Amino acid sequence: MNDIKLALLGSEGAGKSAVLVRFLTKRFIGEYASNANSLYRKRLSIEGRLLHLEVFDPCSQSGESRCILEEPVEWADGFIVVYNISDRTSFLNAQNILCQIKDARGESCKGEMDKMDIPICLVGNKQDLCHARQVFEEEGRALAQEHRCHFQEVSAAEDYLEISNLFTKLIRHVMDHLKYRADLRRYSGSKSMAKLINNVFGKRRKSV
Numbered sequence: 001m002n003d004i005k006l007a008l009l010g011s012e013g014a015g016k017s018a019v020l021v022r023f024l025t026k027r028f029i030g031e032y033a034s035n036a037n038s039l040y041r042k043r044l045s046i047e048g049r050l051l052h053l054e055v056f057d058p059c060s061q062s063g064e065s066r067c068i069l070e071e072p073v074e075w076a077d078g079f080i081v082v083y084n085i086s087d088r089t090s091f092l093n094a095q096n097i098l099c100q101i102k103d104a105r106g107e108s109c110k111g112e113m114d115k116m117d118i119p120i121c122l123v124g125n126k127q128d129l130c131h132a133r134q135v136f137e138e139e140g141r142a143l144a145q146e147h148r149c150h151f152q153e154v155s156a157a158e159d160y161l162e163i164s165n166l167f168t169k170l171i172r173h174v175m176d177h178l179k180y181r182a183d184l185r186r187y188s189g190s191k192s193m194a195k196l197i198n199n200v201f202g203k204r205r206k207s208v
């Protein structure tokens with residue numbers, strides 16, 4: 001069984017727990033405890049493969065709180081970055097969080113990520129509050145394009161299908177990404193083994 005680890009990031013009150021609970025239970029529950037980190041687990045099947053999904057819903061992150069971000073950024077295979085379309089500050093914070101993920105992952109992967117994007121979905125939540133909209137859909141889409149990630153506007157209060165689809169799309173991307181990284185490791189492993197064999201036996205052959 002494959003393990004898939006996702007982290008939900010975003011401003012306080014953006015609706016991270018609401019989005020996640022909608023996906024896990026198909027329900028919208030108005031209020032959630034927000035002062036603790038939570039880890040949710042679910043088994044699901046995608047493309048005939050049984051998956052063990054873990055989703056980390058940490059305490060809210062403000063743009064400056066790098067240390068709070070460190071843990072989920074190191075741990076997760078993929079990210080859902082949530083902002084509230086009726087709160088511009090949450091959008092600016094999402095922008096910061098996207099940069100921080102890229103910075104952290106870029107440093108640890110030394111450029112290899114250029115060939116395959118980190119699995120991230122930028123989510124504009126509370127679409128039902130469009131009368132109080134402060135962030136245009138085009139702005140969300142443009143930010144996602146800039147960071148080469150998926151984008152979706154949703155309403156945790158009203159939608160299930162769109163939220164389910166975005167999780168499925170992201171999990172597929174994570175599966176491809178994990179396979180790509182495993183292939184890369186195998187390839188670089190076999191390349192260094194070939195180099196080693198060549199160094200040992202190649203030199204010996206010359207001296208005969």
Ligand SMILES: Nc1nc2c(ncn2[C@@H]2O[C@H](COP(=O)(O)OP(=O)(O)OP(=O)(O)O)[C@@H](O)[C@H]2O)c(=O)[nH]1
Nearest residue numbers: 012013014015016017018030034060126155156157
């Ligand atoms: N109108 C509307 N309200 C929503 C929606 N999603 C969440 N909310 C409300 O927004 C508030 C915050 O939702 P949470 O899911 O707790 O937000 P959070 O990002 O997890 O917040 P923290 O736990 O504080 O980090 C709650 O009162 C929810 O009922 C939505 O799609 N539409």
